[in-house]
Amino acid sequence: MKVLVTGATAPAGASLVEALLIAPDVELVLAVGRDLPPAPSTDSRLVHLAADLSRPRVLHDLVWGEARARSIDAVVHGMQHRKIGDRGAAVHAQNVDATRELVRACSDHPTIRRLIYRSFAEVYALDHAASNLIDEEAPLDFDPSSAQWVRDRVEADLTVCAHLGGPLPIAVLRCAEIFAPGTSSQLWDYLQSRVCLRPLGFDPMINVLSLEDAAAAALAALRAPASGVFNIAGLDTLPLSAAIAESRRADLPVPGPLLSPLYGLRRWVAGFEFRYDLNLRRFHFGGVLDGTRARRELGFAPRTPVRWPRPWWHLLLDRLAAERARAA
Amino acid sequence: MLSSTFTRIARQAPFHDEGYGFDLFGLQPSYLARAVQAVRPLYERYFRVTSHGAEHIPPAGPAILVANHSGVLPVDAAMLCLDVLHRTDPPRIPRAVADHFVPRLPLISTLYARLGVVSGTRANVRRLLERGELIAIWPEGVTGPAKPFRDRYRLQSWRVGFAELAIRHRAAVVPVAIVGAEESWPLLARLGAHAFGAPYLPIPASPIPLPARYRIRYGAPLHLGRDPADADDPAAVAAAAATARAAVERLLDDALAARPGVFR
Numbered sequence: 001m002k003v004l005v006t007g008a009t010a011p012a013g014a015s016l017v018e019a020l021l022i023a024p025d026v027e028l029v030l031a032v033g034r035d036l037p038p039a040p041s042t043d044s045r046l047v048h049l050a051a052d053l054s055r056p057r058v059l060h061d062l063v064w065g066e067a068r069a070r071s072i073d074a075v076v077h078g079m080q081h082r083k084i085g086d087r088g089a090a091v092h093a094q095n096v097d098a099t100r101e102l103v104r105a106c107s108d109h110p111t112i113r114r115l116i117y118r119s120f121a122e123v124y125a126l127d128h129a130a131s132n133l134i135d136e137e138a139p140l141d142f143d144p145s146s147a148q149w150v151r152d153r154v155e156a157d158l159t160v161c162a163h164l165g166g167p168l169p170i171a172v173l174r175c176a177e178i179f180a181p182g183t184s185s186q187l188w189d190y191l192q193s194r195v196c197l198r199p200l201g202f203d204p205m206i207n208v209l210s211l212e213d214a215a216a217a218a219l220a221a222l223r224a225p226a227s228g229v230f231n232i233a234g235l236d237t238l239p240l241s242a243a244i245a246e247s248r249r250a251d252l253p254v255p256g257p258l259l260s261p262l263y264g265l266r267r268w269v270a271g272f273e274f275r276y277d278l279n280l281r282r283f284h285f286g287g288v289l290d291g292t293r294a295r296r297e298l299g300f301a302p303r304t305p306v307r308w309p310r311p312w313w314h315l316l317l318d319r320l321a322a323e324r325a326r327a328a
Numbered sequence: 329m330l331s332s333t334f335t336r337i338a339r340q341a342p343f344h345d346e347g348y349g350f351d352l353f354g355l356q357p358s359y360l361a362r363a364v365q366a367v368r369p370l371y372e373r374y375f376r377v378t379s380h381g382a383e384h385i386p387p388a389g390p391a392i393l394v395a396n397h398s399g400v401l402p403v404d405a406a407m408l409c410l411d412v413l414h415r416t417d418p419p420r421i422p423r424a425v426a427d428h429f430v431p432r433l434p435l436i437s438t439l440y441a442r443l444g445v446v447s448g449t450r451a452n453v454r455r456l457l458e459r460g461e462l463i464a465i466w467p468e469g470v471t472g473p474a475k476p477f478r479d480r481y482r483l484q485s486w487r488v489g490f491a492e493l494a495i496r497h498r499a500a501v502v503p504v505a506i507v508g509a510e511e512s513w514p515l516l517a518r519l520g521a522h523a524f525g526a527p528y529l530p531i532p533a534s535p536i537p538l539p540a541r542y543r544i545r546y547g548a549p550l551h552l553g554r555d556p557a558d559a560d561d562p563a564a565v566a567a568a569a570a571t572a573r574a575a576v577e578r579l580l581d582d583a584l585a586a587r588p589g590v591f592r
Binding site for chain 1: 352428433447452525
């Protein structure tokens with residue numbers, strides 16, 4: 001298997017590249033990112049390329065030039081703009097236009113036989129009448145007042161879905177929030193504060209995915225013949241208050257209407273990325289992805305728990321306690 | 329006996345832990361056990377709940393309890409759930425299915441989730457049945473509690489979704505009659521206020537529920553369909569729902585005829 005990975009320098013892409021290089025059936029990984037990694041790889045199966053895929057010509061030349069020359073047979077597209085506050089045509093070009101061009105370029109490609117698109121759980125609409133358990137048929141978020149960050153993800157997802165059933169087998173992986181630094185995880189950013197404010201009277205269930213499981217899901221999708229949309233749920237499902245407790249933060253419920261201005265102030269003063277307006281419905285009603293179809297058709301089941309962002313002294317205490325328990 | 333049953337909930341009740349002590353929907357057995365302990369005097373002493381036919385509750389596997397609904401607040405649902413926990417060994421946690429507006433209610437939504445209540449969506453109920461859980465459904469929905477006192481113990485509009493799910497998942501349907509809730513907390517009026525999406529604001533005839541004795545009757549399990557494909561046949565589903573409705577009506581008639589008085 002020869003795989004082209006987009007967004008390869010982002011944490012999720014880098015994690016996937018790492019997993020691919022461990023897999024015995026992978027002959028070549030063409031890792032494409034906006035920049036080259038600081039240190040060149042020592043693995044001869046890995047080729048890094050720097051390319052701005054928001055430019056259609058660059059993307060076309062990559063797919064029909066380098067990828068064809070190297071007989072790439074599968075593509076994992078995970079490139080998405082990660083800064084949640086950024087917006088505009090350039091961001092849209094990276095999120096949506098590049099996806100459209102990539103699918104188009106792959107559709108009648110002589111060597112590419114499989115496309116995996118990493119989508120996001122944020123494409124689903126959450127409200128009080130929605131199910132706690134979100135399956136692949138759940139309604140999508142078409143709210144025009146949603147942030148571009150969400151609208152782009154919905155549009156890109158549907159752009160890929162429009163090609164389902166065509167000659168190119170495509171798997172759309174709607175991943176639960178990847179909970180790791182640098183992945184644009186809103187929850188990760190939220191849990192960086194010592195005190196986490198939560199809407200009073202609500203404690204929704206959340207589900208988060210580890211980087212390792214996100215990579216494992218893409219690998220499973222590369223190997224499986226199934227096409228379609230698949231929810232990729234993580235191993236960790238818990239109430240928001242439990243996530244705060246796991247991160248050793250203080251949990252402070254406050255009236256809901258205060259949260260948006262307070263977190264707006266936090267963003268403005270301290271430069272954090274968390275936006276309460278983007279998470280309002282999730283923080284009230286929750287929503288857990290139903291990964292049954294991925295388990296059945298891709299053979300993917302989450303195995304790796306996330307690492308909670310505990311303060312260093314808590315990690316030290318945890319380690320000491322573990323050592324003491326082992327000695328006892 | 330009752331106390332030991334309730335304290336065993338946290339330890340013995342079958343439960344699909346997702347790794348942090350909660351299930352997918354937020355149920356926490358230890359929380360449920362504490363809540364049950366707290367409301368135990370209501371069950372034992374205030375409403376003095378008696379029940380018959382609890383042996384009809386399947387000890388394992390997917391099953392649906394289908395009951396009549398009444399009262400200003402869902403006290404009848406709470407008493408039924410307590411009775412199921414008390415009468416089953418090991419305790420089966422009934423997953424009460426609530427209306428869609430419940431998740432919008434601050435505090436209540438979280439409380440309900442910890443106690444095992446789920447929002448009545450198809451995906452939620454399907455997952456519970458696939459896991460072999462016991463579900464409690466009130467097919468009248470809000471029309472049951474919203475009916476005037478003169479219509480007490482007359483079943484109102486009867487949704488059929490439970491019948492479809494029962495056929496599709498081969499789940500046994502246990503009809504249940506709850507007597508006492510109508511007199512315990514009659515509805516005086518309904519205000520057209522829709523706070524948090526609630527269909528109306530109930531005005532009760534008394535500030536607190538009256539100590540009417542609750543009587544719960546469980547009927548023999550109904551197996552509503554032979555072929556899961558019948559779940560797509562509207563006529564078969566409607567007929568199955570009507571069968572369950574008739575069974576609940578019969579149980580209600582029997583329980584009303586047998587009770588010596590509302591408060592005795």
